[in-house]
Structures are given as C-alpha cells and as structure tokens.
Amino acid sequence: MTSPAPLPFVLAGPVLRRLEPQRLAIWLVGSQPSRPDFLIDHPGITLSLHCETIAVGERAFVHLLDIQFDQPLPRDVAITYDLLIDGQGIADWAPHLLYPGASRPSFVLRERLDHLLHGSCRKPHHPAADGLLCADRLLLACEQPQQRPAVLLMTGDQVYADDVAGPMLRAIHELIEHLGLFDETLDGALVANGAELYQHPASYYHRADLLPAQQSNETLRERFFGGKRKPIFSSSNADNHLVTFAEVMAMYLLVWSPTPWTLVRMAMPAGLTDQRQARYRHELPLIEGFRDGLGRVARVMAHLPCLMIFDDHDITDDWNLSAQWEQTAYGHPFSRRIIGNALLGYLLCQGWGNDPDGCAALIAQCLQPEQDRDALIGELLRFQGWQFELPSDPPLLVLDTRTRRWRSESSLAKPSGLLDWEALCELQQALLDHPSAIIVSPAPIFGVKLIETVQRVFSALGHPLLVDAENWMAHRGAAQVILNIFSHSRTPGHYVVLSGDVHYSFVYEVLIRHRQRSPHLWQVTSSGIKNEFPRRLLDVLDRLNRWLYAPRSPLNWFTKRRQMEVVPRVPSHSKAGERLWNSAGLGQVFFDGQGRPERVYQLNADRAPATAFVRRE
Numbered sequence: 001m002t003s004p005a006p007l008p009f010v011l012a013g014p015v016l017r018r019l020e021p022q023r024l025a026i027w028l029v030g031s032q033p034s035r036p037d038f039l040i041d042h043p044g045i046t047l048s049l050h051c052e053t054i055a056v057g058e059r060a061f062v063h064l065l066d067i068q069f070d071q072p073l074p075r076d077v078a079i080t081y082d083l084l085i086d087g088q089g090i091a092d093w094a095p096h097l098l099y100p101g102a103s104r105p106s107f108v109l110r111e112r113l114d115h116l117l118h119g120s121c122r123k124p125h126h127p128a129a130d131g132l133l134c135a136d137r138l139l140l141a142c143e144q145p146q147q148r149p150a151v152l153l154m155t156g157d158q159v160y161a162d163d164v165a166g167p168m169l170r171a172i173h174e175l176i177e178h179l180g181l182f183d184e185t186l187d188g189a190l191v192a193n194g195a196e197l198y199q200h201p202a203s204y205y206h207r208a209d210l211l212p213a214q215q216s217n218e219t220l221r222e223r224f225f226g227g228k229r230k231p232i233f234s235s236s237n238a239d240n241h242l243v244t245f246a247e248v249m250a251m252y253l254l255v256w257s258p259t260p261w262t263l264v265r266m267a268m269p270a271g272l273t274d275q276r277q278a279r280y281r282h283e284l285p286l287i288e289g290f291r292d293g294l295g296r297v298a299r300v301m302a303h304l305p306c307l308m309i310f311d312d313h314d315i316t317d318d319w320n321l322s323a324q325w326e327q328t329a330y331g332h333p334f335s336r337r338i339i340g341n342a343l344l345g346y347l348l349c350q351g352w353g354n355d356p357d358g359c360a361a362l363i364a365q366c367l368q369p370e371q372d373r374d375a376l377i378g379e380l381l382r383f384q385g386w387q388f389e390l391p392s393d394p395p396l397l398v399l400d401t402r403t404r405r406w407r408s409e410s411s412l413a414k415p416s417g418l419l420d421w422e423a424l425c426e427l428q429q430a431l432l433d434h435p436s437a438i439i440v441s442p443a444p445i446f447g448v449k450l451i452e453t454v455q456r457v458f459s460a461l462g463h464p465l466l467v468d469a470e471n472w473m474a475h476r477g478a479a480q481v482i483l484n485i486f487s488h489s490r491t492p493g494h495y496v497v498l499s500g501d502v503h504y505s506f507v508y509e510v511l512i513r514h515r516q517r518s519p520h521l522w523q524v525t526s527s528g529i530k531n532e533f534p535r536r537l538l539d540v541l542d543r544l545n546r547w548l549y550a551p552r553s554p555l556n557w558f559t560k561r562r563q564m565e566v567v568p569r570v571p572s573h574s575k576a577g578e579r580l581w582n583s584a585g586l587g588q589v590f591f592d593g594q595g596r597p598e599r600v601y602q603l604n605a606d607r608a609p610a611t612a613f614v615r616r617e
Contacts, residue, residue: 007031007059007178009085010093012257012298014065016107017353019151019305020391021072024107026065026083027353029253031179033061037084041104046070054348054366056249058180062348064363066356075111078145080104090302096258096295097302099140105302110150112591113392113438117304117603118153119586120311120442120500121528124255124290125165125283128584131529134603135586136296139303149588150392152304155500156311156442157528158350159251161342163313164240165283166204166276167266172242172250173198174264181246184341184373188334194244204269205239205276211335241316243338245373248345256301258294290530307390308350309398311442311501315342320405324412330381333374340377347380354398355388387423394436394495394595397427401442406478417478418443418471424481428488436494436595444499445472445482446508446523446566448580450545486521487512494520494595498587500527504538505581505602507569507613522597526587530605533582542580569600569613581611 013028026038035051050066065083073079082089082104090097090105097105117135135152142148164172175181176198183194190210191197202209242248253260266287268280312319316339320326329335348366352359362383365376386400399419406417406424418441419427431437473479486495502525510521571581583604590599602611 007263008093008259009034011060011179011259012253013063013302014083014090014097014105015256015298015301015353016303016305017064018307018356018390019107019109021075021109022069024065024067024069025353025356026067027349028063028065028083029056029257030061030063030085031059034063034085036063036065038065038067039082039084039089041080042074044071045073052363052367054363055182056348057176057182057246060179060181060249060253064352064356073109075109076146078106078108080106094259094298094302097299099299099303105299107303107305108145108148108150110146110148111393112593113150113390113394113396114591114593115147115149115589116151116153116438117149117586117588118155118440118498118500118524119526119529120154120156120158121313121503121531122154122158122255123160123163123313123528123531124168125286126528126531126584127286128530128532129605129607130290130293130297131585131603131605132297132300133293134605135300135304138588138603139300149304151390151396152300152306153398153440153498154306154308154529155440155498155526156309157313157500157531158308158310159248159255159345160313161242161248161251161345162316163237164242164251165287166240166269166272166280167284167287168251168254169204169240169247170266170269171254171261171264171287172247174266175250175253175260176246178263179250181249183246184244184337186243186334186337188332188337194246197243201271204272205279207241207243208238210243211238211241238317241338242342245341245344248341249348252345252349254291256294257298258291261291261294307354307388307396307398309354309400309440309442310346310350310386310402312402314346314350315339315402320402320416322413322415323407326407327412336377336381337374340373340380343380344376351386355385358385358388387426389430394438394591395430395434396438396440397430398440399423399427399442419478419482421477421481424478424485428485431485431495434495437496438591438595439495439497441472441497441499443471443501444523444525445497446510446521447471447473447502448506448541448545450541450548451502486510486519496522496524496589496591496595496597498589499523499525501525503528503531503533503582505571505583505585505587505611506579507597507600509567509569509615511565511567520596524587524589524597524600526585526602528584529586530584532584533580535582538580538582539578542578543576546577546579568616570616571602572612572614573609581613583608583611 009030011029015027017025017027033053038049048068052064054062185193388398390396401418404420404423406420408414505526508523568579581602585605586603588601589597592598600613
C-alpha cells in the first residue's frame, strides 16, 4: 500500500535531547533524508551543524542534529529556535508544536539543575490519562524562563514492546506499509519474515504461540504448579509482543507524534474471534484517547530537553532478570533477534540523543551500506556504554541497570544484581568528592520492604519471574556494594535517587545510623506516567508494610538496610496515613542550593491538585 497523498516531511519531532552550554542534540524522523537549517534567535552566537541520517524504510529516515555553539549559550533565558526545511519553518509544517502567541518553539538552558520532571511507565492503552500532559499544562503556566524545569527525565518503559493493544498493532502495521519500513528475515521462527508475520493468523492476540521453542518443541511457556508460567518473553500480556525492527520503529513514531496517526485508520483486522473482536473494541477508545493528546506531548518534547534510559518493557518484561533467562533468550536466533530489534530501536530513538559521542561507534555500524543485522545485534548486546552523565550542577548520573548485571554465583535461576562490580566501581568514582549528586536508577534503590520480602520469598522458591523480583536488595553482593558506596566518606553529602518502574510513587529520606555528619539521601520515585498499580492491592500492601516494618519492628533487623534509617514522606492527600501514592502522572522536584530536594510533588494526570510529599510532624 502506498499513501495516495504526499507524506509530510517530518513524521516525528523535533525532540530536544541533550542540552549543554555549547551543544544541543535534536532528534527527528522524516519521510525523506535532509539536512535542515537550524536557526537560533540570539545575536552573537554562531554555530556548526552536523546531521547524521539513518534510513529505516523507503520513506522513513532518522535524523540526529548535533549542534555546536562557538560560545556558551545564555542561562535562564528563553531561546527561540527554528528548523527550516525547503524554506519552511516549524510554524509551517508543525504548528501544533507552538504555544499560544509564539511563532517558534523555544528552550531554556538553566543555570542549575534546580527543578526537573521525571517519570516512567507510559502504556498507551492503560485507562489513565497521559501524565506527559501534566508537563504541557505546566509549560503553559510558566510566565518566566526560570520557572521552566531544567530537564524531563524519562526513567524507563518509554514504550511497551511486550504489551501492545490490538488497535496499536494494527496502526503499526498500516504505518509500516505507508512508510515502506524495511522487512527482515526471521531465522528460527515459524514465519520466514516480517511480511509473513503480519499476515499470520496468530499475528493478533496469539503471538505467544509464535515465540521460539526451547527443546522437545515446547514453547517458552514452561509449566509449574500445574499452571502456566510466564514465558521468557515474559509479559503476561505478550499476545501482541513486537517482533520486527519495523514494528519497533513504527511504535516509537506512534507514541511520540500525532503526525503518523493521520496515515492510519485502525480498521479491525479480519479473522478475529468474537472474544478478540470484543477486546479490540474495548481497546480502541483507549488508543484513540492516547492519540488525541499527542500534539501536546510533542509540544512538550520540542520545548524541554528530554533524557531517557531503558527499563524492561522497552525491550521485554524481565529482560536479563537472571543468568538462566539470558542463556535461554540469547541462545535461540529468533528470541535474540526480537531482543536485538528492540535494542536497536532504543539506540536510534533514545540512546543516541542521550549521548551522541558514546553511541558514535554503534551509529557508524548502522550507517554501513551492507549492514549485517546479526553482527550489529551482537555489538548492541556487548555494548557497555548505555549509562551516561550530564555535567550539570548538581551532576546527573543515569544508570544502566539492565545490561551490566551482577549474575548470581550460587544459582543461574536467582535474580541478578542490577549493577555488576565494575559498574558499581565506576559509579563510585563518578560520585567521589561531589558535594551533591542526582542519580537516576530505573528501579528504586530504597524500595518498599514488604514487597521486596515477597519477591525474595518467591525467588527462594525458584520463581522470580512470577513477581518481577528486580530490586537492588535481591542480590547480596550488589546490595552490599551500593550501600557501602552511599556510606563512603568521600561520596556526596547530599544525593537524590530518582526512580520509576513500580507503578506507584513515594519519597523516602535516608540516614546512616550512628554516624555523625552522615550523608543524606533521598529516594524519590514517580511511576507511572500512564500506568497504575492495582488500587486495592496497593492499599493492602501499604498498610501491611506500615504495620510489619514500623520503626521499632524487629523485622527491620532482617533487612539489608538495617544500618540505615528510612523515614517516609507522606502524600499530602493521603487519608489514612498512606505512604504510597497511586496515580498516573509526573514527578516534580525542586532542589535547593545544596542539591537537596526542598519540594517534591506528584503532578496527577487526572487533573487533581498536585500531591506534595511532606515530612510527618
């Protein structure tokens, strides 16, 4: 199928990515390769522009603009910019990116990282409103440049490659045809290539049946306790798990831009059972509601620098949870290809803009005319540079807790540590002698003790996949080292850990017991952007955690954090002493001059007043 009308040149973007005093990275995807002209409205600043372009389809090209300034940009002032394509600016080809009264978008380079937004877990078909719309409402209310957040941090699960609604998958397939996204052969699969996959009877709602087999022709859905175990592609909602690189790229376009939606109709695919048709009709208004907010989401990403890091759903649920998982998943060519395709999508759409220099070697391989996909995937799986730093004040350190894992030495089935020894040593070196620091860890370092205990029990029984046993305390070595880093005399006096992942929000203050001049830590967790924890279950777990792990409870001495005093901040809207806040939205943190979080809020996607996390009197 070919689009009857000419395609818009820009399909997604511009998205502001890494911003430094003399450098700006901008990401966009066009239907043609081009070198846009970048204009900045500030006299006396000259610039050089390097644009790298990677074709992902006949009519789809990923661009990264790397803009270098000859002198530092001014701080705390609104700097308007434009991208000229064939003589036309953003106001001509993307007017939805402009705020009322503006003729061009703008950005602000903040003097200090004293105000930021953060969040994770944005699932398009979850019934909650999109939390990124909170950022748009915030920018609409900003009257002065100094009121803008310095950065929007997306701390994991920017896309759900393993949990896709039927209408979203239908839109993905229509967009693949419109843009001519490249097909690929699928070794070890029941289908020869992507085109056969899209037409296969199991393509919608039955993809678990197509997942690679282990031995004896068994699928990866092993059985235990007489029931079904979660598969290696282990989302319990893997019915529409993305497989091809074309599907991954189409997903990114559809979650970040309203423009591709003008090319698709989401007509129900043929051959669905009555039950699947009912599910499709249930999901359709959820996806349509998500689509309708994308113009404002894209506007935010054109005005705020956006930094990102993956978590499991960007690739697949329980990605690298244990050494046993890795052996099974990477030992089959089909499952290895599925993981590699998602990781390649992450490189082009997220990682590249985070750190253009760090990803340069991988991008060079993507640019090779006769690219060997399997060789490229091998390089992606071996790459150890996904973590990155921003030399802000205070410094920002973003951790890769997915690919540099500390594998269990006692059992391949036990959960791996979230960082291995080498990565933890690098973290400690990066922190030395800083008065303060902000650390992004997709999973909370200081989590809810009861939930971690439940995960530990299931792990001891040999079933960590059942409860997603991915927390810092699940691996003794990683837990001990990270806690030792925090207590080291030369690590920062004040540092904040920003996390997501868990689908609820909370704030803890942490002190080391019996230490004078103890480092002061804060665990600030915001999740999800468009996802929530089952409400009744969370209420029960929150209440039990307060009872079982009260300050004087002897159970605290059986935790790895017994040498630390953890003091929760209470949500301002809590009715019965709850410490966990369950509402889709975005976290907002204000820092004082010493890098301490003086105000922490959860901006609620349902437009309820912002929830403040306050000290209990």
